[in-house]
Amino acid sequence: MSDDAAPSDAAGPSDDARLDEIAAELLALPPARFTAARNEKAADVAGTVGRRIAKVRKPTxxxxxxxxxxxxxxxxEAVELSRALHEAQEDLDAAELARLGRQRRQLVAALARRAGELAAEAGTPLSPAMADAVEKTVNAAVVxxxxxxAVLTGRLVSAVDLADLDGNALADAVVGSVPPAIPARTPRDDLAARRARKAAERAVREAERARADAERGRAAVEKRLETARERADRAHxxxxALRADLERAERExxxxxxVVRQQERERADxxxxxxSATRALERAESVRDEGAEG
Incomplete structure (x- = not known):
């Protein structure tokens, strides 16, 4: 609770809730109207709550x-992103952290611009210094x-900067009760289940890559087999062709x-x-010689 809103006497839970409700309404008013509206409301509300309202300081x-x-x-959306960032840190998921980090920066810048638009529409444009303070506060809420x-109470009286957030700085920046930190979106049991699911998803991706590698290997083997078959067909x-040539050569x-055997027979004949002619000649010559002698 802000020191400026601390009660001077005991207050019950209903008083705290009433102060929170009234403070949220007052702190949404344009700064130029705040003091008069606060004093009027403090006078209208009796008792402890009225005295506490009177101590609420004007917001920056x-x-x-x-x-x-x-x-x-x-x-x-910023709070949801904050929870997602927390879970990514729990999981040590670097890729998810990088993606969420980019998303966070874009979202913070967009929210800061929207706050500037709302302020301008309400008649109080933001100076560059105030716009920077808004962006730092939104970023702190996301992180x-x-x-x-604290920020989601709508009861801020001063901007929040993570670099200066120590001691009672956060409590001092809020009027009324300060709620506990928003719990993580996923219980630890669910976190374990989610980690198991992510591990299973990684296993599926690895199996898909292995199958793709195997498919590429099979395609390469099929191609080599087709080439080998073509070479075998050409060899056959x-x-x-050589067998046909051999058969022709064998026939030839x-x-x-x-022909050789026929010529050999003819040569023998x-x-x-x-x-025979030689013997006939020898006989003829013998007869001739005998006639010549007689």
Whole structure:
């Protein structure tokens, strides 16, 4: 609870809730109207709550702009992103952290611009310094669950900077009760189940890569097999052609052998004829010689 809103006497839970409700309404008013509206409300509300309202301090322009952003409903997505970032850190998921980090920066810048638009529409444009303070506050709410809970009350009286967030700084920045940090979106049991699911998904991706590698290997083997078959077919064609040539050569050799044998027979017959003629000549010469002697 802010020191400026601390009660001077005991207050019950209902008083705290009433103060929170009234403070949220007052702190959404344009800064120029705040003091008069606060004093009027403090006078209207009797007892402890009235005295506590009177001590609520005027918000800075940056805090007021963030309160407008809360009432506009623009910080819900930022809180969801904060939870997702926390879970990614729990999982040590570097890829998810990088993606969420980029998303966070884009979202923070967009929310800061929206707060500037709301402030301008309410008649109080933000200076560059105030716009920077708004962006730092929104970023703190996205990064830190405790800051998110405080900012979402819509009861900020000063901007929040993570670099300066120590001691009671967060409590001092909020009027009324400070809610506990927004719990992580996923219980630890669910976190374990999610980690198991992610591990299973990684296993599936690895199996898919292995199958793709195997498919590429099979395709390469199929291609090599097709090439080998083509070479084998060409070799068999050459063998068939050589066999046909061999059969022709064998037939030609067999024919030549027949011719050789026929010529050998003819040569033998010729030799026989020569021998017969030689014997006939010898007989004729013998008869001639005998006649000449008689």
């Amino acid at each position: 322009v940056a805090a007021w702009a963030v309160n407008l952003l809360v009432r506009d409903g623009q910080l819900g 830190d669950a405790a800051v998110a809970a 064609e050459r063998v068939d 050799a067999a024919g030549a052998d027949d 010729a030799a026989d004829a020569v021998r």
